Amino acid sequence: xxxxxxxxxxxxxxxxxxxxxxxxxxxxxxxxxxxxxxxxxxxxxxxxxxxxxxxxxxxxxxxxxxxxxxxxxxxxxxxxxxxxxxxxxxxxxxxxxxxxxxxxxxxxxxxxxxxxxxxxxxxxxxxxxxxxxxxxxxxxxxxxxxxxxxxxxxxxxxxxxxxxxxxxxx
Amino acid sequence: xxxxxxxxxxxxxxxxxxxxxxxxxxxxxxxxxxxxxxxxxxxxxxxxxxxxxxxxxxxxxxxxxxxxxxxxxxxxxxxxxxxxxxxxxxxxxxxxxxxxxxxxxxxxxxxxxxxxxxxxxxxxxxxxxxxxxxxxxxxxxxxxxxxxxxxxxxxxxxxxxxxxxxxxxx
DNA sequence: GAACACATGTAACCTGTTACATGATTTG
DNA sequence: CAAATCATGTAACAGGTTACATGTGTTC
Numbered sequence: 001x002x003x004x005x006x007x008x009x010x011x012x013x014x015x016x017x018x019x020x021x022x023x024x025x026x027x028x029x030x031x032x033x034x035x036x037x038x039x040x041x042x043x044x045x046x047x048x049x050x051x052x053x054x055x056x057x058x059x060x061x062x063x064x065x066x067x068x069x070x071x072x073x074x075x076x077x078x079x080x081x082x083x084x085x086x087x088x089x090x091x092x093x094x095x096x097x098x099x100x101x102x103x104x105x106x107x108x109x110x111x112x113x114x115x116x117x118x119x120x121x122x123x124x125x126x127x128x129x130x131x132x133x134x135x136x137x138x139x140x141x142x143x144x145x146x147x148x149x150x151x152x153x154x155x156x157x158x159x160x161x162x163x164x165x166x167x168x169x170x
Numbered sequence: 171x172x173x174x175x176x177x178x179x180x181x182x183x184x185x186x187x188x189x190x191x192x193x194x195x196x197x198x199x200x201x202x203x204x205x206x207x208x209x210x211x212x213x214x215x216x217x218x219x220x221x222x223x224x225x226x227x228x229x230x231x232x233x234x235x236x237x238x239x240x241x242x243x244x245x246x247x248x249x250x251x252x253x254x255x256x257x258x259x260x261x262x263x264x265x266x267x268x269x270x271x272x273x274x275x276x277x278x279x280x281x282x283x284x285x286x287x288x289x290x291x292x293x294x295x296x297x298x299x300x301x302x303x304x305x306x307x308x309x310x311x312x313x314x315x316x317x318x319x320x321x322x323x324x325x326x327x328x329x330x331x332x333x334x335x336x337x338x339x340x
Numbered sequence: 341g342a343a344c345a346c347a348t349g350t351a352a353c354c355t356g357t358t359a360c361a362t363g364a365t366t367t368g
Numbered sequence: 369c370a371a372a373t374c375a376t377g378t379a380a381c382a383g384g385t386t387a388c389a390t391g392t393g394t395t396c
Contacts (some may be wrong), residue, residue, distance in 0.1 A: 233365045
């Protein structure tokens with residue numbers, strides 16, 4: 001149940017509304033853990049029900065600003081230190097590779113060429129993000145940059161692999 | 171709906187029972203697309219219902235051997251060539267990185283050290299798999315090796331990144 | 341005052357996980 | 369004959385996606 005912890009994590013930085021959190025997901029967490037609007041609002045209601053967060057303020061247009069409670073912070077720390085990260089990663093990009101044999105060599109190379117482009121776009125998108133964000137000294141900035149570096153390295157690795165793979169197809 | 175296509179892909183190589191497919195998932199597709207026994211049997215029944223596969227033979231112990239139909243092969247090719255791979259990858263490993271700021275520097279480095287070990291184990295597991303499989307000339311072997319190379323490079327990349335990241339924490 | 345951004349909530353559906361339930365054949 | 373392996377099926381639940389539904393405040 002990582003969505004729950006993603007929300008607690010974002011709220012550990014500062015209070016925010018469901019709408020704020022939706023925007024934060026789109027900009028910062030999108031590559032690690034995408035979430036939809038409907039999911040976020042539903043989960044916030046549940047989290048408030050169990051006391052891990054509470055409604056700290058209400059604003060115009062029905063805005064509810066949620067804040068992390070002590071219990072919520074404890075739960076976040078527990079998740080980070082006591083539970084093993086091991087969720088199976090699913091990649092339909094990689095899955096397709098196994099079955100490229102049902103296509104012609106040309107089509108298979110075409111798929112890998114697409115992956116090269118995809119990786120380039122991913123890389124460049126992250127570079128643009130890096131430039132557009134004003135990185136201050138809060139911990140989300142520090143660790144956000146580390147996560148971004150992961151994305152850059154990942155896309156570079158995938159590009160090189162896809163180039164190598166295209167060369168393997170005779 | 172990638173599970174459906176994973177099954178079609180495996181059956182494109184040769185007919186197989188649900189049990190066979192379960193084993194194939196465990197050995198070859200596990201890193202790209204894990205699937206449970208219950209999921210596989212349910213999906214096979216659905217696929218047979220829509221005519222993408224059929225029961226080609228029945229064996230002892232209620233064994234049903236499924237084979238890909240022409241329609242199934244067409245659907246597999248369609249998936250590979252006409253649909254964009256873009257499923258959001260979720261990584262709770264990366265998600266946690268964003269929130270390491272709520273821990274002490276020591277705890278955060280501890281997490282990254284775990285990731286180094288995890289990556290090493292992943293790398294070594296794939297090396298062992300590479301040695302244990304007898305790679306013949308069928309297309310699953312050719313593309314299976316390419317997918318395996320991806321896993322090796324991925325784990326190497328992640329290890330190097332985690333080492334770099336641990337050094338970033340002051 | 342029209343368009344856009346802010347703001348929330350819910351219902352239906354699909355996918356995936358865990359657990360239960362059962363039985364047949366082979367191997368030591 | 370006991371244990372391991374082969375073999376299938378289903379039910380309950382959790383998590384995620386898409387679509388619908390509604391309304392307020394700001395900006396041009």
